[in-house]
Amino acid sequence: MSSILVTGGCGFIGSHTIVDLIQQGYHCISVDNYLKSDPTVLDQIHEITGVKVRNYAEDLTDETALDAIFKSNDIEGIVHFAALKAVGESVEKPLLYYKNNIGGMLSLMQAAVKHKVKHLLFSSSCTVYGDSKELPVTENAPIQKASSPYGYSKQVCERIIEDVIIGQEMNAAHLRYFNPAGAHESLLLGESPINPPLNLIPIITEVGVGKREKLVVFGQDYPTRDGTCIRDYIHVMDLADAHTKALKHLMQGNVKNGKVEVFNLGTGEGTTVLEAIKAYENVSGKKLPVETSERRSGDIPAIFADFKKAKSTLGWNPKRTITDIMDSAWRWEQKRSPH
Ligand code: UD1
Numbered sequence: 001m002s003s004i005l006v007t008g009g010c011g012f013i014g015s016h017t018i019v020d021l022i023q024q025g026y027h028c029i030s031v032d033n034y035l036k037s038d039p040t041v042l043d044q045i046h047e048i049t050g051v052k053v054r055n056y057a058e059d060l061t062d063e064t065a066l067d068a069i070f071k072s073n074d075i076e077g078i079v080h081f082a083a084l085k086a087v088g089e090s091v092e093k094p095l096l097y098y099k100n101n102i103g104g105m106l107s108l109m110q111a112a113v114k115h116k117v118k119h120l121l122f123s124s125s126c127t128v129y130g131d132s133k134e135l136p137v138t139e140n141a142p143i144q145k146a147s148s149p150y151g152y153s154k155q156v157c158e159r160i161i162e163d164v165i166i167g168q169e170m171n172a173a174h175l176r177y178f179n180p181a182g183a184h185e186s187l188l189l190g191e192s193p194i195n196p197p198l199n200l201i202p203i204i205t206e207v208g209v210g211k212r213e214k215l216v217v218f219g220q221d222y223p224t225r226d227g228t229c230i231r232d233y234i235h236v237m238d239l240a241d242a243h244t245k246a247l248k249h250l251m252q253g254n255v256k257n258g259k260v261e262v263f264n265l266g267t268g269e270g271t272t273v274l275e276a277i278k279a280y281e282n283v284s285g286k287k288l289p290v291e292t293s294e295r296r297s298g299d300i301p302a303i304f305a306d307f308k309k310a311k312s313t314l315g316w317n318p319k320r321t322i323t324d325i326m327d328s329a330w331r332w333e334q335k336r337s338p339h
Contacts, residue, residue, distance in 0.1 A: 001027050001074070002027070002074045002075070002076035003027045003028065003029050003073050003074060003075050003076065004021060004026050004027065004028050004029075004075070004076065004077045004078070004079060004247065005028075005029055005030070005031065005069070005073070005075045005077070005078045005079070005117075006018050006021070006028050006029070006030045006031075006078075006079045006081065007030070007031050007032070007060060007078065007079070007080045007081055007082035007104075007108065008030075008031075008032055008037070008080075008081030008082030008083065008123075009028070009029075009030025009031070009032050009053065009055060009081070010030065010032040010034065010037035010038065010039065010041040010042065010055060011032065011036060011037045011081055011082070011192070012180070012190075012191050012192060012236065013081055013123065013177075013180055013236055013239055013240070014030070014032070014079075014081040014082070015037075015041045015044070015045060015189050016184055016189055016236045016237055016239070016240040017079060017081070017239070017240040017243045017244070018030065018045055018053055019045055019048050019049055019184065019189065019240065020237070020240035020241055020243065020244045021079075021240075021243070021244055021247070022045075022049040022051050022053075023049060024244045026244075026247075028053055029053065029054050029055075029056070029069075029073055029075075030042075030053055030054070030055040030056070031055070031056045031058055031060065031066070031069060031082070032055050032056075032057065032082065033057055033058060033059045033060075033082075034057055035059075035084075036084070036192065036194070036195055037192055037194070038192070038194055039055070039057075041189065041192075042055055044188040044189050045189070047186075047188055048184065048186050048188055048189070056069050059104075060082055060103075060104030060105075060107055060108055061099065061100070061103040061104050061107055062107070063107045063110065063111070066107055066108065066111045067111055067114070069111075070111045070112075070114070070115040070117075071115075075115060075117055076117065076118055076119065076251075077117065077118060077119035077120065077121070077247055077250065077251065078108065078112060078117055078119070078120045078121070079120075079121045079123075079243055079247065080105070080108060080120065080121065080122050080123060081123045082104055083100065083101045083104065083123065083153070083157075084096065084097055084100050084101060084150070085150060086150070086198055087127075087148045087150045087151070087198075087298065088148075088198065089150075090148050090149040090150035090151075090153070091148050091149065091298075094149040097149040097150055097153055098149060098153060101150075101153035101154075101157065102153055102156050102157065102160070105156075105157045105160050105161075106160065109160060109161065109164045112170065113164065113168060113170075116169065116170075117170060118169060118170055118171070118250075118251075119170065119171055119172070119247060119250040119251055120161065120165070120170060120171075120172040120173075120250075121172070121173050121175060121243055121246055121247055121250070122157060122158065122161055122172065122173070122174045122175065123175060123177070124154050124157070124158055124174045124175060124176045124177070125151070125154050125176055125177055126176050126177065126178045126232075126264065126266065126303055126305065127146070127148075127150070127151040127154060128143050128144075128146070128151065128154055128155050128158065128176060129141050129142075129143065129144060129176075129303065130143075130144030130145065130146070130147065130151075130300070131144070131300040131301070131303075132144070132303060135270075135302060135303070135304060136266075136268055136270075136304050136305055136306035137264065137303060137304070137305060137306060138264070138306040138308075138309070139176070139262045139263065139264055139309055143155055147298050148298060158174050158260075161174070161260055162260050165257075165258055165259070165260065166258050167258055168257065168258060169257050170257060170258070171250050171253075171255040171256065171257055171258070171259055171260070171261075172250070172255070172259075172260040172261075173246045173249070173250060173255065173260065173261045173262070173263060174260060174261075174262045174263070175239075175242065175243065175246060175263050175265050176262065176263065176264050176265065177234065177239060177265050177266070178231065178232035178233070178234050178264070178265065178266030178267075178303070178304065178305050179199070179200075179201075179231045179232060179233045179234060179266075180233075180234055180235075180236050180239055181199070181201040181202070181233050181234070181235070181236065181325050181329055182201075182235040182236045182237065182320065182324070182325040182328045182329050182332075183236065183328040183329055183331070183332035184236070184237060184328075185237070185328065187328075187331055187332050187335050190328075190329070190332035190333075191329075191332070193336055200231075200273060200276060201233065201276065201325065201326070201329050202329065202333070203215060204276065204277060204280045204288065204326075204329075205280070205329050205330050205332070205333035206333065207288050207289065208280060208284055208286055208288060208330060208333065209333050209334060209337040210337075211337065213289065214288075214289040214290065214291050215277065215288050215289065215290045215291070216290075216291050216292070216293045217273050217274070217277075217290060217291070217292045217293070218273075218293060218294070218295055218296035218299060219292075219293075219294065219295030219296065219299065220292045221295070222295075222301040222302075223301055224272055224301055224302055225272060226272050226274045226275070228272045228273035228274050229272065229273055229299055229300070229301055229302065230270040230271065230272050230301065230302035230303070230304060231270070231271060231302075231303060231304070232266035232267055232268065232269060232270055232271070232303065232304035232305050233267070233271055233276065233322055233325050234265060234266050234267055234318060234325075235318065235319075235320035235324060235325050235328070237320065238265075238267075238318040238319060238320055239265055241316065242263070242265050242310060242314065242316045242318075245314040245315060245316050246263060246310075246314055249261075249313065249314055254313075261313075262309075263307075263309055263310040263313070263314065264305040264306060264307050264309065264310060265305070265307065265310060265316075265318075266304060266305025266307055266318075267304075267305070267307070267318045267321075268304060268305055268306065268307055269304065269321075269322065270302060270303075270304035271322050275322070276322065276326070277290060279322045279323050279325075279326045280326045280330065282323065282326075283323060283326045283327045283330055284326075284330050
């Protein structure tokens with residue numbers, strides 16, 4: 001039986017995508033070194049789907065270990081999530097980010113070419129557009145100089161894939177996510193509790209359950225409708241659905257061999273920080289302690305997606321709103337917190 005190799009399969013988006021892939025009939029294996037995840041995720045996937053996914057606890061930069069995984073499985077496609085993603089940490093530790101994100105990509109591509117993998121989905125980010133002039137941003141917007149090693153690693157990985165697959169019997173897609181959040185409806189999966197959250201929505205839910213004292217809003221003087229930054233929050237299960245659809249698209253041969261197609265994955269709805277807080281307060285019925293501070297360095301005022309291409313090409317339509325995202329994120333947080 002041929003398999004789909006999910007790298008970072010125990011991580012946030014990886015685990016939710018495995019669930020969707022299994023439910024759509026794919027056989028998945030995972031490689032995840034548990035650097036930012038933990039093995040209990042596999043039990044949760046088992047509980048939801050009834051399927052035990054095999055995870056190889058290896059580092060992608062270990063070429064020998066990777067080669068052995070490809071030798072012992074018939075891998076038809078790869079969904080590549082495994083990467084570090086904390087923007088601030090990447091500024092402090094650029095070498096770690098380049099070694100992990102770019103080094104991992106290189107050995108993965110090497111194995112993919114050697115073992116004649118046919119399809120590759122890459123987990124990219126809207127960060128490649130920088131502070132886009134064009135809003136909503138389309139896939140044709142120019143790539144701008146990255147403001148962090150994390151952002152640059154995404155740009156470099158996109159380019160590596162584009163260069164390496166030329167002349168190969170492989171097609172690929174870059175999936176550029178906007179701001180992923182939320183949890184699986186079973187509440188068996190969500191954002192990993194072992195990483196201290198740095199993103200707005202898990203921070204909001206932590207303040208909500210009292211794990212943090214207050215929420216600090218970074219800047220209220222942006223040129224937006226209420227002065228706070230606008231982002232496009234996308235539910236992780238809508239993202240998972242997009243991966244399954246993009247993989248099908250590649251498998252059906254809709255993208256020529258040697259080519260890469262790019263898709264924005266967002267809802268098209270911009271939400272300000274204050275609107276996100278309001279959405280939380282509405283679903284939880286609780287008022288959050290909020291304080292305003294200076295702008296956070298590197299933040300852009302506004303970005304949200306034009307996802308028409310994913311809609312028309314993949315038949316993908318994100319179903320969940322910011323309220324649904326907050327509702328699932330809040331319930332996931334509550335489930336893990338002592339009352
Ligand atoms: C960033 C990256 C994104 C990456 C994501 C994952 C950019 C443009 N985006 O998203 O590619 O996938 O991190 O880590 O590089 N905020 C507060 N208070 C807080 C936390 C956040 O006000 O305590 C605000 C931020 O200023 C921002 C918004 O909330 O305006 C969203 O922040 P965050 O969740 O960290 O995501 P991004 O920075 O948009």
